[in-house]
Amino acid sequence: MEIRKVSLVGLGALGVMFGNQLQKTMEKGSFKVVADRERIKRYEEQGIYSNGERCSFEFQADDEGTPVDLAIFAVKYNGLSDAIRSMKHQIGENTMIISTLNGIKSEEVLGEAFGHDKVVYCVAQGMDAVKEGNSLTYKNMGMLVIGEKKMEEPTERILALHGFLNSHGVKCEIENDMYRKMWSKFMLNVGVNQVVSLYGGTYGEIHKEGPSREMMKSAMREVIALSEKEGVNLTEADLEYWMGILATLSPDGKPSMRQDVEARRMSELELFAGTVLELGKKHGVDTPVNREIFDRITEMEKGY
Known part of the structure; x- marks a missing residue:
């Protein structure tokens, strides 16, 4: 199993960061960014920059194209339906699909659209990464963690994808229980993305002890309680793992949700607190911290 042709949809922070890395390391013509023609024209006229460097993306109009070996979805959840329509010509019988989206839902949506296999x-x-307008800045590229939903050992395609990404400068690790890993990352997003957005700061806001850091941990613990009901069984050890990751991030960096709030765009609140409240109702679990976050950010968004 060899990955030679790759398409990506979505030029937000992660799309630009990972896309630029692949564009620079793959053979010319083998990596393309898919978008509608009007958006492509705007990208070409204005340019897209990563750490001050203009990206040399090759574009593919979304109304044409042929199947690729790997399709990368790097949009926000509220843009996933449009992205699925844009990528319909890129997906073939043997195409692998990965999503860099937050939350615990995008894989299911993509599976329903193109086939869970x-x-x-x-x-x-x-x-x-922080993206303002057409310019991205970052210090830490981070990594992608991949795997089947749950597996005893890596499958052939997982090993192929792992090798491909690492060979092209995108750090990648394999996880045998990706469903649990996704829940764990969801717990992080529920805490960090929402609280930094609410307090109007950067990662530096939750690096220091204080009300925002405590609210973040409390929001995350509500996800731990729900995970037990869902059979995922996150623990305090998972929370502490993410606290260690957070400590390595630039204090000047901002989560994508905070960037949405600053730009007065509708955020992924429904994907985070909204999902927590939905699951809390399902299982009869109180989630007062996420309720407060949901209500306060909803009020902020009403003022846009």
């Missing part, structure tokens, strides 16, 4: 579970972690 094509989807490799993926989590992006450890990056501190």
Whole structure:
């Protein structure tokens, strides 16, 4: 199993960061960014920059194209439906699909659209990318963690994807229980993305002891309680793992949700607190911290 042709949809922070790395290391014509023609024209006129360097992306109009070996979805959850339509010509019988989206839902949605057998579970972690307008800055690229939903040992396609990404400068690790890993990352997002957005700061806001850091941990512990009901069984050890990851991020960095709030765009609140509240209702588990976060950010968004 060899990966020679790759398409990516979504030029947010992760799309630009990982896409630029692949563009620079793959053979010319083998990596393309898929978008509608109007968006492509804007990208070409304005340029897209990563750490001050103009990216030399090759584009593919979304109304044409042929199947690729690997399709990367790097959009926000509220843009996933449009991305699925844009990538319909890129997905073939043997295409692998990965998603860098937050939350615990995108793999299921992509599986329903293209076939669950094509989807490799993926989590992006450890990056501190900030995108403003058409310019991205970052210090830590972080990594992708991949695997089947649950496996005893890596399958052939997981090993192939792992080898491909690492050989092209995208750090990648394999996880045997990706469903649990996704829940663990979801717990992090529920805490960090929402609280930094609410307090109007950067990662530096939750590096220090204080109300925001305590709210973050409390929001994450509500996810731990729900995970037990869902049979995932996260623990305090998972929370402490992420606290260690957070400590390595630039204090000037911002999660994507905070960047949305600053730009007065609708955020992924429904994907984070909304999912927590939905699961809390399902299992009869109180989630007061996420309720407070949901209500306060909803009020902020009403003012846009």
